[in-house]
Amino acid sequence: MMKIKWTFQWARTRLVYWLIGSFPRDTSLTIVRTGSGCPRHHQVVAAGASPLRHLLRAMRGRRYRAGDRLLITLTASGYLPERIRITIRDARNPRATLLPG
Numbered sequence: 001m002m003k004i005k006w007t008f009q010w011a012r013t014r015l016v017y018w019l020i021g022s023f024p025r026d027t028s029l030t031i032v033r034t035g036s037g038c039p040r041h042h043q044v045v046a047a048g049a050s051p052l053r054h055l056l057r058a059m060r061g062r063r064y065r066a067g068d069r070l071l072i073t074l075t076a077s078g079y080l081p082e083r084i085r086i087t088i089r090d091a092r093n094p095r096a097t098l099l100p101g
Helices: 049-059
Strands: 002-009 012-020 028-034 042-047 063-065 069-075 082-087 095-099
Touching: 012 049, 028 049, 042 049
Parallel strands: none
Antiparallel strands: 002 012, 012 063, 028 042, 028 069, 069 082, 082 095
């Protein structure tokens, strides 16, 4: 289970908080950010419980522009990977799409 809360005003969207339910100890989280305002295909990776929690806290308050895309991948040994694509939209909630494994 994943909960994400956003605020938006015109073309800017801010990540207020996100929460991931329970996960295996060896979970790895990869976030790839693409879009016009992003540094060249920015990628962040955290593996393990403590680094993953630290990354979730560090992402709070980040601002995104309309057109930015986030690809979030959760992987753990023995489980199928979960992939979510989030598209930041102008003056609306971002669109989240669960991608096939």
